[in-house]
Amino acid sequence: MVARVGADLLDDYNRSGSLTLVDVTTLAQRRGLSSGAVEDVLLALAAAGVELNEERPELAYDGSGDLDGGLVRRQIASVEHDQLGAYLAAASRIRLLTAEQEVRLGRTIRAGQEALRALAADDASAIRSGARTRYVSVIEAGRRAHRNLVSANLRLVVSIAKLPRYSRSGIELSDRIQDGNTGLMRAADKYDPELGYKFSTYATWWIRQAIDRGAGDRGRAIRLPVHMYDQAKKVRAVKARLESQLERPVTLGELAGDLGLEVGRVAAILTWSEPVLSYDVLVGDEEDTPLLDLLSGDSFDISCLDPAAVVLAQQLEHDLARVLAKVLTPREVQVLTWRYGLGGCDVLTLDAIGELLLVTRERVRQLQVKAVETLQSDSHVDCLFEYLIDHAVDDVLVSPLEPREAAPPKRRGPKKQPGKVGN
16 A cells, blocks of 8 residues: 555656645545555655655645734634633744754654653663663653644644634534644654654644544544544545546446445445434524424324334334234234234235235235234233323334224125025
8 A cells, every 4th residue: 555655646746746745644644544654655755756845835834824823813802712712822822943943852852752761661770860860851851842842833733623624524623623732742752853854744644633533533423433434534535536537426336446345335334424414403595494394294203203202112112022922923923013014014915925925815814813813812912001001102003903004804795604594
């Protein structure tokens, strides 16, 4: 995968004549590469003689964008929460770092990390007090450098968190900033100043990844696990790329072929990414009508919104299945299930059931009558009558004595009595 990403980036560089670090990290994120793999790609590009252009105003914040101190202060008045406004004001007062300062802080951080590893690896009792003091001093210096590097780039997190792609995620700006800050701190831990890149461009990948993870974790009413969210995001990215190339909607087969997955798997992943819509969402031209008010008719059952009714209906279905299995034979249970539509099945006619069981219509009727008579005379059915007092499941409960469709036709003609001859 690293070699493929490197080849694609080389093709882009040969076509356009330039390449940025953000281009590299963006493609790496779409392909699902880890941070270590990103560094391998950067080393491969450097070996191929590719010089990365670090100028990317919309992502690589250099202090001269739309988030300078004056604009942040003007935006504070429109921020709803005072704490967020105070945070933005404080972040705007922190001076930006020069490239030399970033390199110096990065080296101090790495020295502190090496000292911490050395102190943990060595025998504490064997370390002299003077050496221990030097270790602790270097570690503390690294922690201070880490705080300074993170603090100086807080506005970078704000600039990324306010991008439109994240504004539509359903996560509040303050939460997006919080997620981005965790990515920024992770970037400060992993930053290698010897590679020669600005910290802001390197940190952009970590910040975006952290905000994406936060959106996947809290941006949906039904949470998706991280690996499922990443899969859905990858499929959506490939789908958008193919549709842009083909200039038409892409089929599941084409999408599965590009991803190297089965068609059913791709369809399932696309289903995961479908948004969850609330019944209370406002719709219409003026957005003043709840969606629930527009859902009516036989296709929508309002009782499904009542949690108590749903639980009661599920319990009834469970108890009914238990009683039927205890009292009737498996074939009789199957006949009643198809005949009365139990468990959500479609109601079938006697002829249809006969075709499924390979018996005659009359035999199906006999099985039905026998099963109903058995239920009427068995005491195990008594536990089901308690559901009759709850009106929430009147439409769910189907008594064996009250089928959903017309009762079987009566016999034609009078029943002959033995020993009697009709007039």
